[in-house]
């Protein structure tokens with residue numbers, strides 16, 4: 001028996017991981033306590049997603065456990081022990097703005113929760129692959145100090161800059177910038193995951209994501225950019241753009257493309273690798289561009305307002321350079337670009353909003 005432990009299994013990336021690894025006949029152990037509804041309210045609950053997984057896969061076993069609770073987690077690791085061949089850790093408090101409200105909760109989930117899982121993996125299944133979904137927010141607001149130029153619908157990096165062509169690579173410093181409370185708790189988890197690789201020789205891989213997206217996202221204003229934007233486009237709900245003239249750029253990767261990265265790592269793991277991952281130059285947009293595309297797909301004008309105050313720690317321009325991952329795993333390819341992602345979210349949300 002090969003067991004995949006997937007934390008945050010009801011969430012966007014967790015549920016896509018369940019589907020991908022269930023297909024490969026793993027016994028899936030999903031851990032999710034629907035904390036997303038505590039963070040962002042009932043509309044962001046992922047309970048429906050867990051129910052669907054239970055219906056879809058007889059090899060899916062759900063545990064309604066909080067990853068801050070070491071003792072409860074230990075019971076799970078103890079049950080499966082050396083059968084555990086991969087841990088995909090996606091459970092998190094994922095929002096900048098929310099983190100400042102309850103720093104202890106944020107740090108408890110993001111940093112302590114990650115340490116719990118690393119330590120239990122070391123204790124019960126040291127040979128398992130351990131994947132951690134970090135974030136590009138570990139770079140703090142350093143990207144905002146790149147030489148930016150304003151274009152009609154987006155900010156861009158001065159073309160002569162080394163990161164202009166392919167995006168930002170992993171050599172950017174994660175030190176001495178403003179991260180937000182959320183960014184700082186993710187830094188702690190990111191560095192600890194690296195350390196369990198370097199120090200204990202565990203097969204850890206860290207993915208520093210740009211915007212991760214897909215129709216499974218329970219989009220809320222504070223998290224789930226494209227899913228929430230599309231929800232507003234479809235329902236007529238007011239969408240608020242915060243600062244930077246709506247020209248801030250994000251790269252967007254579909255959850256299925258990301259979990260394909262996990263599968264590649266599983267097949268050929270390395271130790272303590274860090275990857276920037278996102279849509280790269282292949283799939284990115286500014287807010288204004290995303291609004292325009294959504295209007296075209298939905299077939300009506302969006303109801304949006306501009307708030308002349310950027311979110312703290314928000315990036316003005318972020319595009320991931322994914323070439324390090326592509327060099328290590330050349331068989332991995334994108335299946336989605338921004339238009340295809342938005343269309344899929346639209347069809348996914350139809351009937352649900």
Ligand SMILES: NC(=O)c1ccc[n+]([C@@H]2O[C@H](COP(=O)([O-])OP(=O)(O)OC[C@H]3O[C@@H](n4cnc5c(N)ncnc54)[C@H](O)[C@@H]3O)[C@@H](O)[C@H]2O)c1
Pocket residue numbers: 007008009010011012013014031032033034035036037046065066067068089090091092093094109113133134135136208209210211212213217218224225
């Ligand atoms: N979505 C993005 O744009 C994005 C970007 C960069 C990084 N990330 C990171 O990727 C990971 C997955 O993101 P996502 O968009 O799938 O998030 P998500 O919110 O959709 O899913 C996370 C799941 O974890 C669960 N959870 C939260 N706290 C928990 C706890 N204490 N115990 C058990 N379960 C808990 C939630 O209920 C939710 O179902 C997170 O680590 C996030 O920080 C996401």
